[in-house]
Amino acid sequence: MKQALIFDVFGTCVDWRTGVANEVRRMLGKHTDPLLFADYWRGRYDPAMERVRSGGRGYIRLDILHRENLEESLDHFGLADRLNEEEKSELNHAWEKLPSWPDVSPGLQKMREQYLLGPCSNGSIALMSRLARFAGLPWDAIVGAEIAQDYKPKPEVYLASCESFNLKPSEVIMVAAHNSDLFAARDAGLKTAFLPRPTEHGAGQTIDLAAESDWDFVATDFLDLAEKLGGTSA
Amino acid sequence: MKQALIFDVFGTCVDWRTGVANEVRRMLGKHTDPLLFADYWRGRYDPAMERVRSGGRGYIRLDILHRENLEESLDHFGLADRLNEEEKSELNHAWEKLPSWPDVSPGLQKMREQYLLGPCSNGSIALMSRLARFAGLPWDAIVGAEIAQDYKPKPEVYLASCESFNLKPSEVIMVAAHNSDLFAARDAGLKTAFLPRPTEHGAGQTIDLAAESDWDFVATDFLDLAEKLGGTSA
Numbered sequence: 452m453k454q455a456l457i458f459d460v461f462g463t464c465v466d467w468r469t470g471v472a473n474e475v476r477r478m479l480g481k482h483t484d485p486l487l488f489a490d491y492w493r494g495r496y497d498p499a500m501e502r503v504r505s506g507g508r509g510y511i512r513l514d515i516l517h518r519e520n521l522e523e524s525l526d527h528f529g530l531a532d533r534l535n536e537e538e539k540s541e542l543n544h545a546w547e548k549l550p551s552w553p554d555v556s557p558g559l560q561k562m563r564e565q566y567l568l569g570p571c572s573n574g575s576i577a578l579m580s581r582l583a584r585f586a587g588l589p590w591d592a593i594v595g596a597e598i599a600q601d602y603k604p605k606p607e608v609y610l611a612s613c614e615s616f617n618l619k620p621s622e623v624i625m626v627a628a629h630n631s632d633l634f635a636a637r638d639a640g641l642k643t644a645f646l647p648r649p650t651e652h653g654a655g656q657t658i659d660l661a662a663e664s665d666w667d668f669v670a671t672d673f674l675d676l677a678e679k680l681g682g683t684s685a
Numbered sequence: 686m687k688q689a690l691i692f693d694v695f696g697t698c699v700d701w702r703t704g705v706a707n708e709v710r711r712m713l714g715k716h717t718d719p720l721l722f723a724d725y726w727r728g729r730y731d732p733a734m735e736r737v738r739s740g741g742r743g744y745i746r747l748d749i750l751h752r753e754n755l756e757e758s759l760d761h762f763g764l765a766d767r768l769n770e771e772e773k774s775e776l777n778h779a780w781e782k783l784p785s786w787p788d789v790s791p792g793l794q795k796m797r798e799q800y801l802l803g804p805c806s807n808g809s810i811a812l813m814s815r816l817a818r819f820a821g822l823p824w825d826a827i828v829g830a831e832i833a834q835d836y837k838p839k840p841e842v843y844l845a846s847c848e849s850f851n852l853k854p855s856e857v858i859m860v861a862a863h864n865s866d867l868f869a870a871r872d873a874g875l876k877t878a879f880l881p882r883p884t885e886h887g888a889g890q891t892i893d894l895a896a897e898s899d900w901d902f903v904a905t906d907f908l909d910l911a912e913k914l915g916g917t918s919a
Contacts, residue, residue, distance in 0.1 A: 452815065452818070512851075514851065567814060567815070567818075569814075575851070576826050576828070576832075576849040576850070577849065577850050577851035577852075579826070580801060580803075580825040580826040580850065581686065581801070583825065584686070584801075584825065590826075591814040591817065591818065591827075592810050592813070592814040592824075592826065592827040593825075593826040593827070594810070597849070598810075598832075615810040615811065615831070616810070616811050616814065617746075617748065617809070617811035618811075
């Protein structure tokens with residue numbers, strides 16, 4: 452196959468907010484609001500990666516950043532003593548148990564007839580491979596941050612993912628529900644595809660509700676994208 | 686999943702000799718003996734990797750080593766002028782078109798119910814992901830040489846593969862039809878499983894016909910291994 456599709460995962464393929472809240476509810480339900488906790492935990496995500504991107508610390512897998520951010524989140528909600536080490540570790544695996552949006556698995560099955568498929572996520576190989584099992588994501592290889600030893604939106608992450616498949620950036624389409632991800636991918640020379648996930652952040656979401664540029668493909672969901680891509684590759 | 690199986694691929698999962706010979710026959714059939722050519726080409730494999738392992742040159746993907754070895758093989762058989770650059774590139778993709786032994790796909794489908802699965806091969810991510818499509822190998826992630834930026838049997842390759850799955854070496858079983866691969870994996874702390882591929886090198890094969898040590902598992906093929914592993918993991 453001469454072309455690949457690479458995907459943002461958290462938000463684009465899977466509903467991280469519902470998935471994380473489910474695990475928080477299971478393990479801490481009486482003591483906190485699961486959605487608030489999920490939002491706070493996720494809110495620590497970008498600042499933690501920024502310390503790596505800026506060179507303030509070397510590459511550290513997202514699993515470890517998630518765990519550090521969990522400690523901060525438990526502290527913030529006054530729950531630090533509610534979980535022992537083993538339980539914290541178990542809760543940290545919430546990021547491997549995120550449900551995919553209903554169109555994702557059937558859409559990927561259709562797209563894999565013509566393209567190599569891989570996640571271009573900030574998640575590690577360990578996280579992405581287990582999440583793929585849980586959420587039904589038929590990847591050909593786990594590319595993305597760990598391969599590049601850096602975090603999106605640094606261009607190295609997109610470029611290393613193309614290189615792993617032995618393809619030029621122009622032979623790879625980055626698929627994301629986040630305009631910022633696509634601006635970075637386009638700057639690195641990749642093609643781009645946008646689809647909205649209007650409830651990623653809940654009912655009151657105000658960002659990424661529509662395409663903010665003339666992306667190569669704009670679709671309503673993965674099934675629509677599969678149809679729009681049909682016949683464009685070999 | 687708390688354990689993984691990682692696999693040697695060339696020989697153990699796929700019949701490289703038949704597959705390469707098929708492509709040689711298709712592209713050079715009138716001009717050479719396809720099996721002799723395949724054996725010669727494969728014979729350049731280990732010396733080429735040894736230059737990387739010994740530090741004589743930096744990590745270079747197997748695709749490129751295969752291509753260099755193809756040039757040498759064409760020279761050796763007096764065929765350097767028979768193929769243009771595009772045809773050489775096409776023939777080099779022979780390594781992505783290798784048939785799996787008949788027990789491999791059904792055996793892997795059974796084993797993936799209990800284990801994460803990945804190739805621990807000297808092949809690159811690009812090669813392994815395309816070969817997986819051709820041969821029906823349901824990997825969770827492509828680990829192995831490219832992740833480690835070195836070649837087996839260096840311990841780094843086995844250890845990086847375990848680390849990619851966030852598992853300890855003792856939580857990972859290396860599966861191979863080559864005793865030497867298993868000696869190296871065991872030295873790195875992994876568990877081991879052997880099964881013979883008595884026609885990998887053709888009807889007159891004299892090596893690796895049987896287990897040469899007390900490997901953790903010894904099986905007749907992947908289906909037998911799946912049965913022997915049944916109930917040993919979670």
